[in-house]
Each structure stands twice: as structure tokens, then as C-alpha cells.
Amino acid sequence: MKFVDEYRDEKLAQNIINKISRMLTRNWVIMEVCGGQTHAIVKYGLDQIFPKQMELVHGPGCPVCVTPLEMIDKALAIAEREEVIFCSFGDMMRVPGSRADLLQVKARGGDVRIVYSPMDALKLARENPDKKVVFFAVGFETTAPANAMAVWKAKEDGIQNFSMLVSHVLVPPAMTAILDSPGNRVQGFLAAGHVCTVMGTWEYEPIAVAYKVPIVPSGFEPLDILEGIMMLVRQLEAGKAEVENQYTRIVTREGNALAQEKISAVFEVCDRQWRGIGEIPQSGLRLKEEFKAFDAAMVFETRAIQTEEPSLCISGEILQGLKKPGDCPAFGVQCTPENPLGATMVSSEGTCAAFYQYGRHQNQELTGAK
Amino acid sequence: MCLSVPGRILDITEEDGFKMGKVDFSGVIKRICLQYVPDIQVGEYALVHVGFAIARVDEKEAAKTLQLLRELDEMQDEPDGESSS
Numbered sequence: 141m142k143f144v145d146e147y148r149d150e151k152l153a154q155n156i157i158n159k160i161s162r163m164l165t166r167n168w169v170i171m172e173v174c175g176g177q178t179h180a181i182v183k184y185g186l187d188q189i190f191p192k193q194m195e196l197v198h199g200p201g202c203p204v205c206v207t208p209l210e211m212i213d214k215a216l217a218i219a220e221r222e223e224v225i226f227c228s229f230g231d232m233m234r235v236p237g238s239r240a241d242l243l244q245v246k247a248r249g250g251d252v253r254i255v256y257s258p259m260d261a262l263k264l265a266r267e268n269p270d271k272k273v274v275f276f277a278v279g280f281e282t283t284a285p286a287n288a289m290a291v292w293k294a295k296e297d298g299i300q301n302f303s304m305l306v307s308h309v310l311v312p313p314a315m316t317a318i319l320d321s322p323g324n325r326v327q328g329f330l331a332a333g334h335v336c337t338v339m340g341t342w343e344y345e346p347i348a349v350a351y352k353v354p355i356v357p358s359g360f361e362p363l364d365i366l367e368g369i370m371m372l373v374r375q376l377e378a379g380k381a382e383v384e385n386q387y388t389r390i391v392t393r394e395g396n397a398l399a400q401e402k403i404s405a406v407f408e409v410c411d412r413q414w415r416g417i418g419e420i421p422q423s424g425l426r427l428k429e430e431f432k433a434f435d436a437a438m439v440f441e442t443r444a445i446q447t448e449e450p451s452l453c454i455s456g457e458i459l460q461g462l463k464k465p466g467d468c469p470a471f472g473v474q475c476t477p478e479n480p481l482g483a484t485m486v487s488s489e490g491t492c493a494a495f496y497q498y499g500r501h502q503n504q505e506l507t508g509a510k
Numbered sequence: 511m512c513l514s515v516p517g518r519i520l521d522i523t524e525e526d527g528f529k530m531g532k533v534d535f536s537g538v539i540k541r542i543c544l545q546y547v548p549d550i551q552v553g554e555y556a557l558v559h560v561g562f563a564i565a566r567v568d569e570k571e572a573a574k575t576l577q578l579l580r581e582l583d584e585m586q587d588e589p590d591g592e593s594s595s
Contacts, residue, residue, distance in 0.1 A: 141536045143516040143555060143567055152579045159582055176512055203511045229560070231511060257561025259543065282512040285546055286562045334512040337557060337565045363579060389572035390557050390565050399546045399564060489511060 143389065147361030156366040157189055163373050167193045169325045170372055171318070171461045173311060174332035175202030175489025176360045182494040184362045194373070197325065197461030198494075200314050201332055203279045203307075204231050204487035206414040206459070210447040211307045212237035215276050218305060218440050219245045219252050225268060227261035228276040230254045235486045238447050258290035258304075265294070265302035274436045277304040282334040284308055284425060285399035288406040291427065291434050303436040306426055309412055311335050312343050313423035318460050319351045326461055328372040330365065331357040333387040338403075340395025344383045351381075358386040406431055416455035416483035453482035458491050465495040472501025514559035516567050517542070519552050533558060 172178055178198045181187050187196040200206060216237045219226035226242070233242045233254060246252035251271075255261050258275050265273035277287040287304065294302045311332055318326060331344055336357040344355045354375035358368030368386040375382060385391055403425070412424025427435045437443075453470060457463040465471045465484070475481040477493050484490040488497065495501065517533035522544060524530070529544040533556065540561075547556055547563045556563035 141516070142518075143572055146576060152576075152582075155582055156579065174512060201512075229511075257543075259561050278511070280512055282514065282559055282564070285564060286543075286560045289543070289545065289562070332512065334514045334557075334559065334564075337514070367575070367579060386575075389568050389575060396546055396564055398548070402546075487511070 144361060147359065147363040149363060153362050153366055156363070156370050160194065160366070160370050160373050161191050163370070163377055164191060164193045165377060167195070168327055168373060168376050169195045169197055169461070170328045170330065170369060171197045171199045171326040172330040172358075172365070173199040173201045173315065174330075174335070174360075175205065175487070175491075175494075176334070177201070177330060177332070177358070177365060178491055179489050179494045180360050180362065180365060182491075182498050182500070185498075186362065186365060194369075196369075197464070198458070198491040199318070199329075199461060200414065200417065200459040201280075201311070202487050202489040203283070203309055204235060205455075205483040205490040206309060206416065207232070207235065207278050207307045208413040208415045208447075209238060209449055210413070210445060211305070212241075213239075213447045214437065214442040214445050215242065215305055216240055216245055217442060217445055218274055218436055219250045220248075221272075221440070223272050225251045225253060225264055225271050225273045226276070227253050227255045227258075227264065227273060229278070231487055231489075232276055232278055236480060258287050259293075262290050262294055262299065262302055265299050269301060272301050272303070272439070274440075275302075275304045277306045277308060279308055280311055280332065280335050281339045281403070282332075282337065284403045284407065285338055285396070288402045291406050291431050292402060294434055295431060300433070303434045303439045304427070305436040306407075307412075308407065308425035309414065310409070310423050310425065312347060313420050314414065314417075315344075315355075316347060316351070317417070317420045317423070319347075319353065321460055321462075323462050324460075326353070328354045328376055329356070330368045330372065331355050333357050333359045333364070333391060336385075336387065336391045336395065338396050338399045341383050341385055341391060341393050342395075348381050348383050354381050355383045356386050357383075357391050359390065414459075415449065416453075416459050418456070453485075455482035455484040455490075455492070458484045465492045465500065468492075472496055512559065514557045514564065516555045516557050518555050519544075519550055522550075522552060531563075533563070
């Protein structure tokens with residue numbers, strides 16, 4: 141595939157690794173923000189090929205993982221209703237709520253459907269006027285333009301049997317929450333490339349300045365990630381803290397203005413709970429007042445559903461880069477992708493699930509601090 | 511979750527007030543909403559996420575990145591660190 145395959149060149153990768161190794165004069169801790177990057181890093185073993193001064197820690201970057209248990213329980217309650225067709229991206233289907241997941245609701249007769257796009261859910265609403273079609277709107281800034289467009293179009297076309305259960309989260313507030321945490325070890329960030337496609341890189345400039353951390357938005361192929369790490373190490377070694385774009389074939393400083401406009405037209409910023417972390421102020425999106433008729437949480441009255449997060453697992457510390465999967469005695473034993481105990485195991489992009497999928501639970505060297 | 515894939519624009523049409531297009535992902539062809547990339551042309555590549563093109567892939571920048579990485583390669587073929595002059 142063009143713009144993908146050429147960024148997997150093994151020889152070029154080895155050369156970047158050598159270059160990084162020669163640049164290192166002291167210890168650095170770098171966090172990749174996005175779950176897609178975590179997945180690629182673990183898949184290609186990129187975290188295991190550097191000298192021990194270079195430590196990669198894995199960030200909170202998977203909206204599936206950080207969707208609160210309470211929101212999943214609300215989704216399940218709505219999906220169980222007879223008049224509802226509940227639509228979701230495939231990766232939310234197996235995420236466990238307190239008592240079941242969406243696939244189990246489907247198995248018991250609920251009309252739960254996997255869709256490729258929120259526009260598919262809108263199409264289902266047009267085709268099934270006697271049903272209420274609900275779309276589970278989970279995602280980072282990358283997914284917000286699509287979800288915003290679906291709600292905007294529903295309003296414009298007067299489609300009244302369509303609504304969204306919105307659990308959108310924003311990346312920059314999560315990064316500052318990590319930097320503000322008392323045990324923070326992160327000294328540089330690989331920022332999430334596709335989030336920046338939409339929002340641009342300008343949002344990160346104040347963070348780089350205020351916290352004196354270099355931030356490099358990068359792509360998702362091995363060469364992208366390695367080049368991003370090289371840019372970070374070069375800045376760290378030179379005492380710089382700037383936003384530097386690795387993903388120039390896709391990302392611009394301004395981002396996609398039309399997409400940002402549509403997001404602001406439909407959504408507004410709100411406080412949001414993150415599974416495993418807790419509430420982060422101003423870290424989510426909710427529908428604006430004029431789109432409230434499309435808010436499934438209002439349409440179906442779900443306020444009574446309140447769920448406490450169990451404190452069984454250490455995913456909160458993993459999401460903040462304070463611990464790694466091997467530090468958890470339950471990892472790969474009681475906690476597996478089939479039976480996840482918490483946020484980082486529930487989606488394939490979660491750190492624990494990525495470590496499990498690529499066999500790290502069978503490895504002696506699982507762990508923690510180098 | 512943020513998985514997005516580059517695909518080549520095969521045609522551009524107007525549908526229900528939306529700019530839409532057929533996009534080729536290495537042989538898999540899908541109809542994609544092009545509303546957020548109004549200037550894109552047939553033959554160009556777009557980055558696509560959940561049915562929406564969210565960016566045009568800049569071929570010049572793509573080539574530049576690879577070229578820079580190859581030059582890194584050439585630099586490394588020379589003696590490292592101290593000069594052997």
C-alpha cells in the first residue's frame with residue numbers, strides 16, 4: 141500500500157536506530173500518546189531495540205480503553221431496549237461493562253450492529269423510521285469530525301429517530317494531566333499523528349513551552365515512529381523543548397479547518413471521566429444545547445445509571461506511563477484479552493492487550509523499569 | 511481507534527449535498543465522504559478515517575521524509591565521530 145509499505149524499510153530503520161544510539165548521552169523517558177503507536181511499537185519490538193538509556197513508556201491513547209465503565213453500562217441499557225438499533229464501531233463490542241458487553245446483548249436478542257461510519261448509522265435511521273437508531277460516539281479528535289457531521293446532517297434533514305451516546309475525549313488535557321502527576325517520568329512525547337491531522341500541531345505549542353517537553357507528532361509506521369524518537373532525542377540532548385512535526389506528509393500546523401469548524405458547531409468542551417484515571421477537567425466533548433435532541437443520554441434518561449470503577453487493576457498507572465504490564469501480577473494470568481480486568485486490556489490498542497498479543501506475557505523480561 | 515488509511519481518489523461526485531468519491535485502498539474500493547477535503551483531485555491520495563477523508567496526503571513531503579532518511583543512511587556509511595582526515 142502506497143504511503144505505508146515504504147515506511148517499513150528494515151535497512152533505513154536500522155540506520156535510524158544506530159543514529160539514535162550514537163546521540164544518547166544520558167537516560168531519557170519518552171511516551172507515545174496514541175494506542176496505534178503503542179500497537180506498532182510492541183508489534184515491531186521497537187521498545188526493545190534501544191540501548192538502556194532510552195525508555196519508551198506507553199500513554200493513554202486509546203479512546204476505547206478510557207471510556208468509563210459507567211458509559212458502557214449506559215450503552216448496554218440503551219442497546220437492550222426493544223425499539224432501539226444500537227450501532228457501534230467494532231472495537232467497542234467486546235469492552236466489558238459491569239455485567240455484560242455489547243456482543244452479549246446482541247446474543248440475547250438486542251439489535252446491535254457494527255458500522256464502519258456514523259453515516260451508516262444515520263442511513264439505518266432513514267431506513268427504519270419505526271426504530272430509534274443510536275450511535276455510540278467514542279473517539280479522540282480524529283473521529284470527532286465524522287460524528288459531528290452525522291449529527292449535523294440528522295438535524296438538517298430532520299431525522300428524529302437518530303441519536304448519539306457521546307463519549308469523546310481530547311488529547312492535550314490528558315498530556316497535561318500526565319505531566320502534572322507527582323510521579324511523572326515523561327520527558328518527551330510522540331504526539332498522536334491522526335489527532336493532529338484534524339487539530340493541527342499548534343495546540344501543543346503552549347504545552348511544550350510550559351512544561352519544557354519536546355513534542356513530536358508522528359505517524360504509525362516503524363520509520364515514522366523511529367524518526368519521531370530520533371527528533372525527540374536530538375531535542376532532549378540539545379536541551380530544546382519544541383513542537384516538531386515528523387508526519388509532514390499528512391499533518392500541518394493548522395490542521396483541517398473545515399473539520400475543526402464542524403466540531404465546534406456541534407460539540408462543546410466538557411469535563412470527562414477517563415477509565416482508570418478519573419476525571420480530567422475540560423478533556424471531553426459533548427453535544428451543544430441546540431443538538432440536545434440528538435443526545436442519547438437525554439433521549440433515554442440514563443442519569444440513574446452510576447457505576448464505580450473497580451480498583452482491581454493498575455491500568456491507571458499504566459495509562460500514565462508510571463508502570464508497565466509486567467509490573468502487574470494479574471497480567472496474562474487473571475487478566476487476558478478474553479477476560480480483561482481493566483482499561484488497558486479491553487481494546488487491542490491498549491498497552492496490556494498489545495503486550496499480550498505479541499507474546500510478552502511469556503517473556504521473562506516483561507517489565508517495568510529498565 | 512484512530513486507524514486511518516491512505517487511499518487514491520478514483521472519482522468525485524455530489525450526493526445529497528455532500529462531496530463524495532470512490533476511493534481505492536490497494537484494490538478495496540469504498541465510497542468516502544470528501545466534504546472535509548474540498549480541494550482534493552482525482553488521482554490524489556487522501557487519509558481516510560471512518561468513512562471520511564480527513565487530509566490530503568502530500569506526496570512531495572512524503573518523498574522528502576524518505577529522502578532525508580536515506581541521506582541519514584549515506585552519512586552513516588562514513589566514519590563516525592572523529593574525522594579520519
